[in-house]
Amino acid sequence: MLPLTEFPGFQLVCEKSNFSHEKTKHQEQIKKHYFNFRVQLFIPECGRLPKEMSHLLSQLPPYYLVRGLPLTALLQEDFIERFVRRGSVCALSYDTRIDQDDSFALLPPGSLLLSLQKDTYETLGLQGKPSVYAGRKPLHYVVNIDLTSPTFKSGKKNYERVIWALGENLSLKFNVLVAGKGSRGMDHSLAEFLAPFGGHPVLPEFSTQTVLPQSCPTLHSNQLAGQDMVGCGAIELFDWLGAVTAGISCSNPPDGYPSSLGCPEPNENIQQGFLLNLTGLITPETVLELLQQVRNFFSEPKFAPWAALTVHGFADVPVAWERGEHGFHKGGENLYTFIVFVDGSYWLLRATGTQDACL
């Protein structure tokens, strides 16, 4: 085979379950995906934002933006005691490309992941591992520092070494996004902590738009793989959702000149649709709340047969799902979609690119 016809690998994991199922894992799946960049909600046959949801959106907690934050600031004992040990803070460097630059992420369980280029790694002087995607001659290394370890405190050798390496030796500075979770008071103290470093709170931006009438695939909650003439499968729906969110009309004739994109069969016409975009560093807790609102939305009879909640992860994160290492390769995509049905069942579609682990 000619190498010209090869393409990067990818994966789409589709799951079907019910919110009332005793083994349902929707909460775990949301909590495992730490760094969410954008949340999109699409409800067919719905003209405007449901009232409870607008209430939720007006009360979203802010995230913080700090430019040139020295990494040692996140290693202060005070910070670790107040935020990290409670598992209530996550931080991510931005404007750093994971395949070209050094980047880091502070995961809520309390570990600091540094994803470093070879040069930085070799001058840093901390022990790490070559990236699992690096091949035989690694140019990329990952250093994992457990901040919650009982030995990680002032006076201990390990702690002093890390402080020296990241402070005096290299003085790594990043542009950082920080998000805290929990009570209002916690948010306030996080803001106080970050203020000396020039951190300022930012509210997630949201925008809503109404989707024009068009054809929409017919879904049956018990047919995940789809069936001819009965209902569309998850894989077709996933592409159709992409077309809707990108503002592409699928109702072109199949022999249209520049494009031959069509709506998957079978389909039905919808009069309108509602699309919500929420952008920023969004914590898994916010996503959970939104999902709960979507479920509440269906507690009263509605025209909409289903609703789709899509969550995009940052492309340049060292970890996308729980502990699996994440790389960029060609696209770095990591996203998941919940299709919530009226009857309480849901589909969870998780999509990843080449360099990612998604179980």
Added chain:
Amino acid sequence: MSTDEKTTASYEKITYRNAKKHFYLRVRLELQDTRVLNAVEMHCLVTKALKELHGDTGAALLCDLIHFDSPSRTGILRVCCSGLVRVWSALTMLSTFRGQPCAVRILQVSPFLLSLSGDSRSWTPPEPTASECQN
């Protein structure tokens, strides 16, 4: 009993690996000319680029321009998986459009159309407003 059976049978998992037919590319055309381009012209340009680098077999590839925004000259291309490398290389090597120098920037490549609407690399966090700074 019957409800129990229903709930246990309701869990299902399917994993699709490399099982999609298409790849999507978000591209931007850079051109000095300020004339307004339409989708058909852009599609012609892509076909021309393919024909130049990969000949008739390249030009015969199924390559749809499913979306084109004239003011920003940004579009989304859909190609079959086996044609991804050929379309990408042809667009990279393209250098002239009607005698003028031009370039095509590949902004994002993904097998999922949905992921093109969430591009975190081109996103910049909002700057603080003046009032926030004073606070």
Added chain:
Amino acid sequence: MVRLKNRYVLCVVRGGDLALRALSPSAVHKTLSHTLQAQHGVYGQARCLIGMTVFYVNMKTGVVIVRVRKDSLSLLSSALPFVSNVGYPPNRVPCHLQTLHVGGSIRSCQKFLIEYHRKTLQSQLAACVTNEERQRVRAAITSTCFSIGPDKDVDADLDLGSD
């Protein structure tokens, strides 16, 4: 040590005497190069031309042997049916190419060629009316065949035909 693997494509130019007269290694190379560019573009042409040589052309029988790298064989073999003429611009002659054999070595191509001529000999002789024509066919065949074995093998076959 990595060994470069080659493939030898044996084909016949069909297009009458005029086409045969226009044949030369450089003319065939130019024709193939043009066809490759039309079919596979600049990339396909450049890729296929690495290590491609036309190293045997027979102006009498129209047999052409082209050597290509193994990995670009598919490019060449898919372009061969699209060859429509041969020669340089003033006297470009319409013709087409018929691929007979693809071998891994020159030896296998020669073996095939002998077998091929042996098979076509009977039909060619049957088409001859006068003895003179038979002599001409015989001379043509003799000039094409490589003498890899004892000469009398080929002669014996030809004698059988001329009787």
